[in-house]
Amino acid sequence: MRSGNAVEARAVERVxxxxxxxxxxxxxxxxxxxxxxxxxxVGPSGCGKSTLLRMIAGLVTPSAGELRVRVKDGRPDAAMVFQDYSIFPWKTVLANIRLGLDLAKVERREADRLARSWAAKTGLSDFLDAYPASLSGGMRQRVAIARALAPNPQILLMDEPFAALDAQLRQVLQDELLEVWQADGRRTVVLVTHSLEEAALLGDRILVMSNRPGRLLADQEVPFERPRRPELRATPEFVAFREQLWHLLRDEVRSA
Known part of the structure; x- marks a missing residue:
């Protein structure tokens, strides 16, 4: 891989x-x-966005081309957050967050310390002994995010993590993710989303994909400096940039 790259794809296809x-x-x-x-x-439904993410995670194999991902101990140094939470209902919040550390055989006291630290960063400290059935959808997704980050992966893959939430809660979690990422040393993140606003608020770059089979229509740098604040959404510059993205994507969505 080229120096400074976390992920590289060359002529990658999936059939x-x-x-x-x-x-x-x-x-x-x-x-x-x-x-x-x-x-x-971003891209129309069915254009292969999630497939691309799953290939980076090693869950799907490319049918053609070459995909390289930074590895650690012989495995991709990546963790994934899914749309449907994917946390275990029979485990407490603390045990769910600690799962990746347990699988890595981290000593229990240290694993608990790390899990509690990420619980605090994601607003879960008061729910460590709770089970998922007693949590709201937003709280469950916080658990999934904390669980992914606890083993300290250098690449975080997120597949429409807030799509199942209502509009208000989605905005709250977008703001929280922005704050956590900016305070956390800015690890590599690849996030799939249907929300142009979400992409414009969170991203450094936005990859705009075509209708199936998904190809890159545009690789758009986000023009807003960091650190960013949630209030950015209300500025004319933000609204204009979001409309620019929609102009790139509109015909593809209609054809899909």
Whole structure:
């Protein structure tokens, strides 16, 4: 991999095979994600955004091309947050957050310390002994984010993490993620979203994808300096940039 890159893709494609037909879901796609960069991926439904993310995570294999991801101990140095929380209902909040540390065989006292630290950063300190069934959707997603970050992965992959939440709670969690990421040394993040506002608020770059098979239509630098504040949403410059993104994407969404 090139120095300074966390992810590299060259002519990557993905074809899904079935008895009736083959579906060309993605590609070819070329991209670089740099260390410490927050990259958002937007595009029409079914364009392969989530497939791309799952290939970076090692959950899906490319059908063609080459995909390289920074590794640690022989595995991709990445953690993933899914839309549907994917936390264990029979484990407490603390045990869910500690899961990756337990799998890595981190000593229990240290694992508890790290899990409690991330619980505090994500507003969960008062719920450590609670079970997921007693939590709201927003709290469950906080658990999923804290669990992903606790083992200290250098790449965080997020697949529409706030899509299942109502508009107000979604905005609250966007603001919290922005604050945590900016305070956390800015680890590499790749976030898939349908929200142009979310992408413009959080991202350093926005990758705009075409209708299926998904290809990169644009690689758009976000023009707002960091650190950012949630109040940025209300500025004319932010509104104009969001409309610029929609202009790039509109015809693809309609055709999808």
């Amino acid at each position: 899904f095979h079935s008895r009736k037909r083959d579906i060309h879901a993605l590609g070819p796609v070329d991209l670089d994600v740099r260390d410490g960069e927050f990259v958002c991926v």
